[in-house]
Amino acid sequence: MKKYDAVIIGGGIIGSSIAYYLTEAGLKVALIEKKDLASGTSSSCDGNVLIADKQPGFDTELAYCSQQIFDNLSEELNRDFDYTQRGSIYLIESKEEWETAEKFVNKQRENGYSMRMMDYDRVHEDEPLLADDIIGGIEIDSDASIYPMALVYSLAEKAIKNGLHVYNYTEVVDISLNKGKRVKSVRLSNSEKIYCDNVINAAGVWAPLIGKMVGINIPIKPRQGQMLVAEKTFQIGKRKIVEFGYMMAKFGEKDYSRKVHEVIDKNGIAFVFEPTQANNFLIGSSRRFVGYDTRLSLDVMRGLAARAMRFFPVLKDINVIRGYSGLRPYVADHFPIVSAVDSIKGYYIAAGHEGDGIGLAPVTGKIIQNFITDSSWDLSIDKDETISKLSFSRLRD
């Protein structure tokens, strides 16, 4: 009778991070993945490791804590995942944006984060190919990017060396609880039944399905994002670049509207540029609620291309070679669910990271490691605040 300390459902970035940290702590772990590792959202995203787009306060603390862990991971893992830390840049289009940006930067600097405003000269010096009318920017030092799929394989391979059992091309069919509503076993599509003390639902946009198996309703919705891949060409930008205008709503200026075409607005298109190690680059990204549909919308592709050219006119003669889409696991209050479930002993949820899964994977892995093992809390974020902000019970109202 196979017995594990923990069974992780979902072999994406979150699942593999948890697998790594649990096996590092000496636990006997199985990872169940319905296709191959990283075949879900983790291979349809970009490689963000940012604090740029986080609200001041716990949002930023959580992301920053995760960023710090990335430094160590590069050394601990055997397989390269293109970790590049060059910081990130916000682009500012208008005076209104500048004012909000300054408030944001001052707040973050008070909290100890290394970032600063960039005036016209500074931002154009840093990014010479930028459109002339961009008035300034924000420079955020700790931001980085990685190649997400490589990180998944990297974490998984080290975890396998530590003793992880991976069941790929296998689905979870059922989860059984014992009389005391404690996790007992997991039934797989290959007919095996594996017994375990803990189950971690790291199934991303499919987490609600895994929740139904134990009778709980997990409010995660798929939010489609599209990206464009450009051909290998000369260097357009040195580092991660994001437009600030889209963030105005996030930072409290709910009445601000960018001067953009309707197509860009209604598809939630916000310019984001990511250079890659492979020397082509990624342009993103959009936001639409279309269920689990991953088909590309032509309008969105056009909107992404148009918005990118607005910031970097030099893109006009460069080729787009592919479009792709991914489903972000969206939670209404923009925080993931990294939590035990009170009514079911041994059942944990680690899902709902929306667009921050890659960046928050390390800290998520460590939090779950902390919940399940006897290790004392060694993270820079406050334990009680973490438990409460990321709890499943906060969403039950």
Add this chain to the structure above:
Amino acid sequence: MKDNVIICRCEEITLGEIKSEIKKGARSVTDIKRRTRAGMGLCQGRSCEILIQRIICEELNLSPEEVYPANDRAPVRPIKFNILGAELNEKV
């Protein structure tokens, strides 16, 4: 055939790299694509997909119908940014 023979010409991925990932659990063309970048270059797999399918069949003793091809996505030919995004930069 030697393992250093190039399979994906656009990204310069060799036979050996592909075989190694199959040993680690890759089973479909898309799995190989994710793990090695084979098929992500300019020709988007037009040359190498058939070779990758053959390699998976040989290594895993599968028949061709069991090895599903990769997804096809727009644009099927490269298209310039200013052709794709024209007319959407009029400010409101």
Add this chain to the structure above:
Amino acid sequence: MIEKELVIIGAGPAGLSAAIEASKANVDVLLIDENQKAGGQLFKQIHKFFGSSAHYSGVRGIDIGKELIQKCEDLGVEIWLDSVVIGVFPNKQIAVEKKGKGLKTIRAKKIIIATGASEKVINFEGWTLPGVMGAGAAQTMTNVHRILPGKKVLMIGTGNVGLIVSYQLIQAGAEIVGLVDTASKVSGYEVHSAKIEREGVPLYLDHTIFKAQGTKEKGVTGAVIVEVNKHFQPIKGTEKEIDVDVVAIAAGLKPLSELANMANCKKTYISKLGGWVPLHNENMESTEKGIYVVGDTTGVEEANTALEEGRLAGVDVAAKLKKLSNSESENIKKQINKRLKDLRLGPFGEDRLKAKKKLIKEYNKYIKAQRPVNDYNTGPKAVIECNQEIPCNPCESACKFGAITIGEPITNQPKLDEEKCIGCGLCLHKCPGLAIFLVDKNYDNKNSTVSFPYEFSDLPQEGEMVEALNRKGEYLCEAKVLKIKKLESFDKTPIVTILVPKKYADQARNLSPIGAD
């Protein structure tokens, strides 16, 4: 957004003939091709074509192309050349980069995808050297661009493409230093092979290419071929070095179905047709209603079959758009199908005929599986699992509706008349062997119910979840207890009804509480 009745993507023989047929019936047609000239593969085919007179036999490929294009122009078909369709999006929306005019979006009522095929490759040491190319590429360079790829050509593959291109390279002044194939005989038409054999081209059957030699700067300067045994494994010691400056690979073609795949058309693998091909029915319609696939896109064959398939699709589109009456279109299709059948005769054609039949069969299988199952709810029915001859017949009298018969002698096995059975379940507790069950197969869209006698002390309660077990006591799934029936007349045999997914209706025959070992 431009609106069109029919958009045809690809102006090769299939696309051109589809445009002609549809246009003849007054369908509003737009024909799009990414090349500068229409005609697809035809504009490289400088040789005379085979087939019947209906297929322009004896006419050179390029001339066939010219005729078809002329017919289109005479019919006023709108043609966009040098225009690339970059994608087929939901709701039959097509995005095209039109030459000189930027991105155009078209909403079509019907789409015909005739995007042809592309060359397969084989890999071997040195295959990435300059000078190693597809046979089709060598043909395009020679026939279209008037550039000879090299002087000493090694041709890999003796299918018709390999043979024809070899002939054309000789005509253009190159030397074919060898024709190589792993097979023991030439795979193309003997007559094509004879043409080059009488030019003195050496044939290396049962051989394969081992490696190409050369440098990045100079390109290919030599090749090593080697004999293979009947398992296609190289035989050591039979290596032959040949001086070449081009290695042309004629390893077959594979269908180009990216646009169809993007539009969600289902596909299947048929090696005789070149690999993965989109499914279609007898009218060339794919599994996406209103989207058709014709020509090499849906199976690598010949120009003449492509012509006919294009005609079929064009006619069907016209009929579906009510521009042709059913009888007219059926008549034309009949003639086309007869000609198609003729083209798929003989040792070369029969494989393709079989393959196409298989393709249509898979299409039908797929479509059938999509239709919602029309089982209406017949209600619960008794299932008697008593298979031995034992002297016993209470079930017969238990049924007030005469649905169970045993008769004489009472060792007969019980027979159930399902028509008479109303699913009352009274027989369940009367059977001393507890061998009668009640199954409602179509309780709802996803589930069935199974009722059975349960005489154990851990009788569950209504609404409780239990584990459903099969006849061997093995776990099937978790199941909800819908009903417990405990009547005086049942004499201490409660009847439990559980809810299970449909697939377990014939297996679930017992329960155990959750967590019981």
